[in-house]
Amino acid sequence: MSDYRIRVLDEDEKRAAQDLFLGSLHAAPVTDEMWEYSSAGYPAERCFGAFREGRIVGSAQSFAATMAVPGGAVLPLAAVSRVGVRADHTRRGVMTELMRAQLRELGEPLASLHATEPVIYGRFGYGVACRGRTVEVEATRGRAVPPLPGDGEIRLLETDELAVELPKIYERIGLHRPGMMSRPRGWWRMVVERRLAQKDHLVAAVHSGPDGDDGFALYEATTVNISPDQRERRLDVHDMHGASLGVVLDLWRFLLGADLVRWVRAWGRPLDEHVELIVPNRGDCRTIELTDETWLRLVDVPTALAARTYGPARPVVVEVHDRFLPENSGRYRVGPDGVRRTDASADLELPVDSLAMLYLGDISASALAATGRLTVREASALTRADRLFTTDRPPNSGTFF
Ligand SMILES: CC(C)(COP(=O)(O)OP(=O)(O)OC[C@H]1O[C@@H](n2cnc3c(N)ncnc32)[C@H](O)[C@@H]1OP(=O)(O)O)[C@@H](O)C(=O)NCCC(=O)NCCS
Structure with a gap:
């Protein structure tokens, strides 16, 4: 990866990035007529490119939006798309570094995407949050x-x-x-x-x-x-x-x-x-x-957890593991009265991609435990977590990008 440089695109590099992305999908370059429309959504300052010897070989883009979370709060969201690496530069960690730059530099507490290849995004902390x-x-x-x-x-x-x-x-x-x-x-x-x-x-x-x-x-x-x-x-x-x-x-x-x-x-x-x-x-x-309608990433776990409301149950201590953004790792006391970091021992442990599945209410803590995606340290906490994280309505985005 040392031969590659990751940086934000200039406005006049966006079209090359789009052609590169389309090429990674085996599609033809964008036409002049369509570029007028498809350039509109993704501002250059939110588009990351990977460059080798001055030529763009990978890109990951996003636009700024907001997303409703359980309880009605609305959080800033990076809507991520146009992730592609030129076929002659794949499997060398280029996408990994683009994802890292994107999640570290954009600043929104949530990021979401629609995956055409579902095996890719769990490693970066994304989980399916709406079906x-x-x-x-x-x-x-x-x-x-x-x-x-x-x-x-x-x-x-x-x-x-x-x-x-x-x-x-x-x-x-x-x-x-x-x-x-x-x-x-x-x-x-x-x-x-x-x-x-x-x-x-x-x-x-x-x-x-x-x-x-x-x-x-x-x-x-x-x-x-x-x-x-x-x-x-x-x-x-x-x-x-x-x-x-x-x-x-x-x-x-x-x-x-x-x-x-x-x-x-x-x-x-x-x-x-x-x-x-x-x-x-x-x-x-x-x-x-x-x-799998929406893949969600809790980029800022404390902010995301604090923004939603929780059902009526005694609090649980959840230990979150986040290898990609380690500052999110730690124990959180989650209850109807709010969320705070704690040193108390963990009732439940889960990786951050599983937390994304739980967060909007799509999957219960019990289902995550039964499928090996959540570890139970204190048995009685599982039912409490089910009650805390449950929502009145199943989540759904309804917006494709
Ligand atoms: C998918 C794509 C962006 C990956 O880029 P890349 O630079 O090769 O990815 P990386 O080298 O950073 O790979 C990171 C990890 O993801 C895995 N991975 C990457 N692409 C994968 C794929 N298509 N299927 C399965 N695993 C994949 C790698 O094996 C690697 O695993 P590891 O961390 O266990 O070693 C690139 O192959 C591409 O542009 N493909 C076509 C377009 C596309 O599918 N875009 C995504 C749309 S959702």
């Missing part, structure tokens, strides 16, 4: 879906309204679930405006309740070949958020009632979005996949 389900539902084709209580209305936006209205509605809905994250302007530009510029036929349905717009679904119709001479239409839902579960289920009812459509499919949906309970036959709803 999502890919669900496909038979459209109703005229069969009635029982109406839900409530008096919401749904309208379609004009295409030129999408990029303006959806960010406003997302902002209005707020970060009401653990794991939800803010979306900077650059995110909308990279994700929605880029697709509109590509002339993708995105459609947005907006739900309005008594207090105004409180949910939306962004979707696109695709054609599925089910045999050489038979094709069916499916609505693919790219983005769907609502102020409450009822609002989101109303959006589902609307989508399922669309004419000339055989299925509606959505990705990364929260585990408590019970769409099977609103269709005439629950067999019409299939879970296709459970996905």
Whole structure:
């Protein structure tokens, strides 16, 4: 690694970094038209590059956002992406040093990413903190879906309204679930405006309740070949958020009632979005996949632990092991009255990637213990930890980057 230098990129190096990242994914360099959109989200001062003999050979990028944690507090978050090393420089520790620079220098107490290769990130202290389900539902084709209580209305936006209205509605809905994250302007530009510029036929349905717009679904119709001479239409839902579960289920009812459509499919949906309970036959709803939706890193463990609330139980002493950022290692007394470092003996011990799985409420302490990811030193502490870390709703981010 001594031949490599890790440093923050200059603005005029960002495009080379993006081409390098795309190349690591076996993709072609970015076009001029798309660069206008994909350069928007990742500021140069947050992009790290690895250089050898003056040439960029690796990059790890991020944008600044915030994330809701259990209890409703919102913490600064580094949203990490575009991690790639040129194929002729891999397995020499380049990514490891990029990750180290990123976690040490950015300053946010949380970092998150979406992993295409799940074996990589545990060693850097990331753990899966939110899961999502890919669900496909038979459209109703005229069969009635029982109406839900409530008096919401749904309208379609004009295409030129999408990029303006959806960010406003997302902002209005707020970060009401653990794991939800803010979306900077650059995110909308990279994700929605880029697709509109590509002339993708995105459609947005907006739900309005008594207090105004409180949910939306962004979707696109695709054609599925089910045999050489038979094709069916499916609505693919790219983005769907609502102020409450009822609002989101109303959006589902609307989508399922669309004419000339055989299925509606959505990705990364929260585990408590019970769409099977609103269709005439629950067999019409299939879970296709459970996905690791968000990998989370507690970069500043004391700050992260202190920011969330805990359920009613006597405190436990948790010993955290963090090999990558050793200043986080130590014992923490965690209780409903708060969190502090302590010299008391540990009830439970776990590595920092397991703590990330526990933190937003996705996995219980008992499940971590049963799978060997948490060591129990005091048996009665395990049930207390389950009560302390449990949350009302499963976490979900709902934002891909
Ligand atoms: C993944 C990638 C960034 C790794 O970069 P790298 O510089 O080779 O990584 P390092 O040399 O720092 O490896 C660190 C550790 O991760 C392991 N590792 C790295 N890439 C891995 C992979 N694809 N699969 C499994 N293990 C991997 C290494 O074996 C090493 O393990 P060790 O610490 O036990 O020795 C690089 O291979 C790449 O760009 N791949 C294609 C793009 C990609 O997959 N990006 C990540 C998207 S989530």
